[in-house]
Each structure stands twice: as structure tokens, then as C-alpha cells.
Amino acid sequence: VTSAEVAKHSGVSRATVSYVLNSTPNQSISAATRQRVLDAAEKLGYTPNAPARALRSGRSDVVLLLIPEWPIGAVLARLVEELTRALAGAGLTLVVHAHPRSARPLGDLWKAITPAAVINDQALDEAEVRAARRAGIPVITPAFRVDSGVDGGIGGAGAFADFQRSIGRLQAEHLAAAGHRRLGFALPDDDRLAAFAEPRLDGARQACAALGLAAPVPRVIVLNAASAAAAVGYWRGTRRRVSGVCAYNDEVALAVLAGLRARQLVAPGDLAVIGVDDIPAGALSTPALTTVAIDMSALGRHLAVAVVHSLEGKPFPPPPGSELAHLIPRAST
Amino acid sequence: VTSAEVAKHSGVSRATVSYVLNSTPNQSISAATRQRVLDAAEKLGYTPNAPARALRSGRSDVVLLLIPEWPIGAVLARLVEELTRALAGAGLTLVVHAHPRSARPLGDLWKAITPAAVINDQALDEAEVRAARRAGIPVITPAFRVDSGVDGGIGGAGAFADFQRSIGRLQAEHLAAAGHRRLGFALPDDDRLAAFAEPRLDGARQACAALGLAAPVPRVIVLNAASAAAAVGYWRGTRRRVSGVCAYNDEVALAVLAGLRARQLVAPGDLAVIGVDDIPAGALSTPALTTVAIDMSALGRHLAVAVVHSLEGKPFPPPPGSELAHLIPRAST
DNA sequence: CTGTTAGCGCTTTCAA
């Protein structure tokens, strides 16, 4: 059912139908005609054809959030929720595509969708971003204000890493403030998470260096008690004497806690543990898990504003900085 | 950069460009011409215009997964991952839209996207589904084979509820087999989850009735130890004497475990607990959480096949049934 | 083997 049919049924031209249905400004349509068109559209169940509209107007209302296929679902869910809401308020529709690493670059996506903008969360490499920009599609990369670090400036891939670094720093500084002099760092057993894990470890390193402590001792942990127990033994060995561990995230931290229990040890007395993400299970563990919470909602709102500004050719809003992350002290440290 | 420009630069017509770029069958293009077109496209950075293509061909390669804005991120992530992969194999691109309850029905979506198919996971009501179907878009609803229950038949909303019911049954039967005669049911503190929680509770009821046990005692639990401790006291009171609890999911179950600890009680001795979802934190808790795992990957594969069949006008594959859910016995029961 | 041509459904000047 096309707009032409609506026109025929309401006895007007297609143009008029278009005017009415889009409430085009500077067009005075008589109330009667207007109603007739609306009724006909309703009766016929008219639905505008999205591709035709996009083709004609040269723009679409879709914003595409591209994420890698990393196992970060729970954290991202909050971002998506807020972003969807905020963009909807600006008349934009968010769709999310989890981009499998293995897949051919992005050919399929351009074939399938012409988004008004793309939010690239670690899914596109430089070349792909350039290609998208050349195709006239603004690519927004989650940017963080850089508070310090080698990168300098604002935005870009460096800012992402720097933000992750600030998380690791926050963890290490918290443990150091509690008197721990030798720290461990619990890494996840998933290569795909390196983009998060590496800079977090790096941030912990920076903090230790700045405080005159030895570099944190990294150890990869599989998500089970046995693996974590082995790591606990490793850290507490006479050679290392680690008394506090920064974990890549709360799940890894919970594994460390389980490893401690398996050895009849307790946090924070035998080993202090701090995670990242503030997942519900962390607050429910024994001892309750100290963690660094990331305000994904605020990030979502920032990204929405960035998208809208970008579409309107306005300059970007100042990106949020490390205030997006804050410590939630609980019993495990 | 349009196909016309590629045609001009390679000295052929737009049609030839189209043939080459789509490797249209039954068209013999000389290798030289072919290469010339390909080179020009490459050099100009040509990207086909998605709306134009969709408009012309009347179909798109996009499959839209519609989900409500429920906080079920972690579980859904596995579905999305598998679905993306499986659909990509069929040349289809999955995008996910979290549909806020509050939002206007679907007008925005049709304005923005014309998907080849929609997978409706509890986001669309009957009227919206009809509207989409009328617009020629196949709507696939995650269907489960109905093994028993009042609904009968295969597929539809009844099947979803029945699948959820089978999960509750599995939980209750497991506890009953362990000798528990009076069961509790821990409900989540989020209305949006009722579509899952209600039938699960219902399934537990069915199982109890079938086994000659009293109906399970429901109790809403907020995700903190205090709320759960209160519930634990309630269940263990002399009036109720509940000795085993089915939890809506693993997070709620972990809260119950925390509530037990707060009262110096232990599972399963004082109260057995069983969850749903098999989240990593469940395996790491003390005691390790018994749970019902749902094979979202298998569901994803099934949905992908259903979409492809639907697009080809072929009959649906037989839906998976309750074998998607299986018990993972651990220490908490 | 390649070019011409007719639209897909919609928006939007420009005329009436």
C-alpha cells in the first residue's frame, strides 16, 4: 500500500498526501483535506516505505551502534538502553550490530543499511572508519576526556585506552591507600578482552610506579575456583607476597574470591580483591566485592548528544572523563 | 560516488557495472571489462547505496531482532551472538533494536528500516505483529515445541510461556527429588520480568501439584542480602516450613544465598536454592549454585533457520522443545 | 557481450 493509493482513495494528489503525512511546514492544507488523507491512510493501513524515503531524502533515521562480538553483554546493555532512549528523543532509531571479527569488513552493512551515523565501539579499524566517512556517514567513537597520560588531546582511540587506564589506576590507588604494597592483577582468559584488560593493567602499573610500589603481578584466571586458587597460591608465595589484587572485572574478582575460599583464606585479610563493573552478584558475595562502577548511562547520554551534534554539523560536546568511573568500597578490600 | 560514476570511469554502461558488481547470473561479461569495472569501483571507493538497492529490489538483507528493554542483557547476548553468526552465513545482517515500552508502537521503525524479517522476542503485541505482516514483513516469534500443558499445538505465545513453565517444573522437580516437600519461589523485583517469572512460578506450581506437594510459596526479593534475609525468615517460619526455593534466576538465587549467610544459615542444609541461567557468578558462589541452563545458542540457530525458511516460503523447521533447558546440579541443592 | 530504458515509492520545487 503506497502513498499513491492513499492519494487515490482520498481524492487528492500524491504531493498532498506527502504534505499531510509529514506535516510539511509552509503548506496550508485545509482541515477537511487533511482529515480525509489521514483517514484514508489509516483505513488502508499505509506505512511509508523506508528505503524510498531514505533514497529520496538522502538520509535515514537509523543510528547504528557497532560493537565487537565481545562477551561484554551485561555492561553494554545499560549503554544501549540509555542510548536508545536518548536517540529516540531526537527522532533517531538505534540499532545494534554485533560485528563478528571474522566477518568481511563492512560491505554487508553498507549493503543493508545506510545509517545516519555510526557509533563505533571498538568494532571498526581505521581503514573502515575512513571508508564510512568517505561514504558520508559520520562515525562517532566513544570518546573520553583525557585527564593525563601519553596520548594527550581529546577523543580518539587513545582516549578509550586512557579511560580504561584510569580504571586500573583507581583500583591500584584504592588498594595502596589501604596499605597494600605489592599488588596482583587478575587478567581474563579471553583474548577478545585485551582492548580492555591491557590498559587497565597498564593503569595499575602507572599508579604503582607513581606511588613507588613494585609493578603489579599479572596472572590470567579462568572463571573457576581451581584456576583462581592456583593464582592465589602464586600471588601469596614467598617470592611475591602480594596482598591485594585488582581484577579485570567483577566476574574475575568473584573467581579470586572463590579461589580464596577454596584455600580456606578470606578477603581482605589474606588477599584484598577489587573488581570492575558493579554487577549484582558482586554485592551479594561474601565478602561483598569492592568494585569500580562505570556510569554507562552517562556515557550513553553523551554519545547521543555527540551523534545529534554531529548530524547538525555542530561541534562535539565535551566528552566525559574519568568521573564516569567511581569506586564502590565494600568488604573485600 | 554512484554506480554511474563507476560506469563513466570504466567506460561502460551502468547496467554493466551493476552486472559485474552483483555477479548477476546468465550474463557473460568479458574478463577485461569485468576487471576494468572492479578497478574503477575500487579506485573511486564505490559503495552501493543501500536504500536505492532496497527500493529497487523490494527487499533488504536486514533482519531485525526486537527485544523489550528488559534487563536480560547477559542471557540475550548469547542469543544475539549465535543469531548474528548464523544469519550472516545466509547473507543476512542482524540488527537489534531494544524497543522501549513507552515508545510509540512501531511507526519509527518502519520509517527507519525495512527489514526482510522481524524476530519478535516479546516486544510486539498482536496488533503490531498483524500490521507488520500486512506490510509484507514476516514476523518470527521464538517458538518452542510444546511438550505438554494447556496450550497444545506448536508455536505462538503459548509456547513461549510453556517453555518458561517447563523451567519452573524442572526446578521444582529437582527439589522434590531431593526430598523437599514445601517449596518457596523467589520472584524478581521488576515488573518487566513478569512475562518470564509468572510462567516459571506456574510451572513450579504444576510440578508441585503433580507430585502432591503444597503450592510453592512465592516471595518477591530485591537484589540485596537484607531483602533476601527477610524472605528466608518468612519461608523458614513455623507456618510455612519451606526447605527449598526455586529462584527466578541466578541473581535472585545468589541474593537468597546471601540472605542465608546473613542469618548464619547454609544451603542446602537450611534451605536449598536453585536458579536459572547458569551465570558465571553462580558457579563461583559458596555453595556453588545449582541452576537450570538454557541453550540460547541452540535457540539462536533455530531462529536463524526459521528466518531463512520463512524468507524462502518454506515451512518452519520443528522448534526446539524443553531440551533447551537442562539442570546443572551443584552444591546449593 | 553491452547499452537503453523503465520504473521502485517518495519528496519537493514549480505552476496553476
Added chain:
DNA sequence: TTGAAAGCGCTAACAG
């Protein structure tokens, strides 16, 4: 206040 008409970029008959 409304209608006629052009064309967005692409594909697929149909000619040559």
C-alpha cells in the same frame, strides 16, 4: 490550496 513532474541510485527486462 493543490497538482504535475522530476528524479534520488539502482536493477532487470529488452534491444542491439
